[in-house]
Amino acid sequence: MSEKMLHISQAHLERFTLLDETIAAFCLRKRLSAYVSIRRDLYLVYLHYQAGSGAGFLLLGGFGEDIAFLRLDSVSLADIAVGRTAHLTEFSGDGFSIPRPYRVVWQRIWDRREFRVYEDVESPILKRVDFDRAYVIDKDKWQAASSSMAVKDDLLPEKLAITMEVSERDLYFLSSDIDALKKDAQEVRELVPYPFDHKEVMPGLYWIFQFAYLFNEVKGIEKKNVLDRLRGECDEGAFAGKRGGLAVRLVDREWNRSKGRKGGPRPFKVTDLKSWADVPDKYDISFISDGLKVALAVADWWTDRCEEDPNISRVQLALKLYAQNFDANEACHVVRLIAGVQLSKVERNEFEKIRIDMDKKERLKTARSERVQNFV
Numbered sequence: 001m002s003e004k005m006l007h008i009s010q011a012h013l014e015r016f017t018l019l020d021e022t023i024a025a026f027c028l029r030k031r032l033s034a035y036v037s038i039r040r041d042l043y044l045v046y047l048h049y050q051a052g053s054g055a056g057f058l059l060l061g062g063f064g065e066d067i068a069f070l071r072l073d074s075v076s077l078a079d080i081a082v083g084r085t086a087h088l089t090e091f092s093g094d095g096f097s098i099p100r101p102y103r104v105v106w107q108r109i110w111d112r113r114e115f116r117v118y119e120d121v122e123s124p125i126l127k128r129v130d131f132d133r134a135y136v137i138d139k140d141k142w143q144a145a146s147s148s149m150a151v152k153d154d155l156l157p158e159k160l161a162i163t164m165e166v167s168e169r170d171l172y173f174l175s176s177d178i179d180a181l182k183k184d185a186q187e188v189r190e191l192v193p194y195p196f197d198h199k200e201v202m203p204g205l206y207w208i209f210q211f212a213y214l215f216n217e218v219k220g221i222e223k224k225n226v227l228d229r230l231r232g233e234c235d236e237g238a239f240a241g242k243r244g245g246l247a248v249r250l251v252d253r254e255w256n257r258s259k260g261r262k263g264g265p266r267p268f269k270v271t272d273l274k275s276w277a278d279v280p281d282k283y284d285i286s287f288i289s290d291g292l293k294v295a296l297a298v299a300d301w302w303t304d305r306c307e308e309d310p311n312i313s314r315v316q317l318a319l320k321l322y323a324q325n326f327d328a329n330e331a332c333h334v335v336r337l338i339a340g341v342q343l344s345k346v347e348r349n350e351f352e353k354i355r356i357d358m359d360k361k362e363r364l365k366t367a368r369s370e371r372v373q374n375f376v
Contacts, residue, residue: 004174005068005172006178034071034172036070038070044157045135066097068097088164094128098125099125135157138162142157195285204230205292227239227245254289270290277300295334315343317338319354321334332351
């Protein structure tokens, strides 16, 4: 897989940080390289190189072709960690370019400057560029200054360098560095043994279980950070939209449906597990919510049903969840966590039709029971 840059919002570094540790502080602790993006439509990058060594070294300069990212040094990361921003006029070390195909349409004689027409990039490739120092130059100011032949001998590009203000939200990271972090953390990320057999096929439930332990038992994460951490562990759709909010509620052991408003969601039927779960005691785990207990039990039930009938409809899964007092939308979200795909439009319509009929029968049953009680 080709190397690429990931914005901080894509890297999900929160999954690796210590409690209350900033991303910049994490980069310093782990010696993780962080980069800032350069807008090539507005800026040029002027580079200084050192050639030779000792008394015979030469300092060479030139514009870096297609420089798109420059690395921050440790001092800049420390500034961001402590003061939230860093102000950089000079960069040192390395960066990356994204080469663009071009053709030269004209070359100025006196300074051999080429004028190019750039073509479309069909296969973007990051190319590492090493240098001693780099300066980001305002393109318009440089072109205006360099167009005058009278100042060509005295004009130094670094004199037109801008000062960039950089904060954590501006940082980028190499995909290979993030992959290496994932690999290093793989063995230590399981906080508590998972007593179920569907870890690989239902990763969403697995991570909800892990963060339930981290949040309720260890007190090692704030509730506001749970969703970002969950999304960092699974595919993009696993906790998308309102399903993400439901996942956070499942993590929280204090999510008690019995405290809801009158006529609102009903308590989960945890006591009913004894009537249909193979080993109901296995779900009696102190740090998980009633909703997660039911979801895990239904997940085991679904695994068994799929072994008996590989063609079983996901509508049956949604109805089982609904019968345990997940509401209609919650049931559909948990179907995605258990089955790996959400209900199709046809399946959702079928589920709604059966659900409404179930509710009607339940209301009639309740009404009859109330009439009997009143008669007695």
